[in-house]
Amino acid sequence: MSVRTGVPSMKRIAEAHDRPRFKCWRCNDGATRLERAHAVPSMLGGSDSDPSNYALLCPQCHVDAPDILDGKAFWRWVEHGSVVVEMWDSFRSSALLEATAIKGEDWVVAQFDNMYRMAIFDATGLHEGINPATRSWAMYSAARIVLAMAAPTPATQW
Known part of the structure; x- marks a missing residue:
């Protein structure tokens, strides 16, 4: 060792x-x-x-434990555990429904798949594999990006 x-x-x-x-x-x-x-x-x-x-x-x-780049999310998980994972999952569902209403299902599926892959490969560690908390956080992160792409706020538009 x-x-x-x-x-x-x-x-x-x-x-x-x-x-x-x-x-x-x-x-x-x-x-x-x-x-x-x-x-x-x-x-x-x-x-x-x-x-x-x-x-x-x-x-x-x-x-x-989530094996992720987002330290604040890790500490939320330490403090609140499965409640945080449930919140990430709930947000993901509502964000993707909202994005689908704006851009359509095909667009959302393609964008979500790309953003999820980026989150998994660029913002998670793989030393313990992809556990449920890590997967949930990656899906939450991908959904946040997809929603922002589908409905950018005036502050994010050029």
């Missing part, structure tokens, strides 16, 4: 966030073994040495 240099201790991570060191920050399980989970994975530009880029999670929550 290789050891990465510069990775902060669990104590330092907990102190940086003023959070407990012996409980999973997501499910509050008093797991005997916690893991350091990146908010933004290093492969997507996140820091390996900054304690604020880590959460302490039990092994199951670490596997379930």
Whole structure:
């Protein structure tokens, strides 16, 4: 097993966030073994040495965590879990319905497919595979872009 240099201790991570060191920050399980989970994975530009880029999670929550470029979305998931995933899914559905009403189903399907692929390949990490939270966030992100393309606000028009 290789050891990465510069990775902060669990104590330092907990102190940086003023959070407990012996409980999973997501499910509050008093797991005997916690893991350091990146908010933004290093492969997507996140820091390996900054304690604020880590959460302490039990092994199951670490596997379930979204592996994404959006650090704010990661922290929302830590705080609210499945509720955030449900909100991402709900927004995706309503955004795609609205875009379909404006541009038509064929246009939306093509654009959504392209934006989803971009989100998966450019804004997610793949070290744990594509888990449901990562997939949901990528679909939410793609739907946000498709809706903005279908109905740009005056501020975004040239």
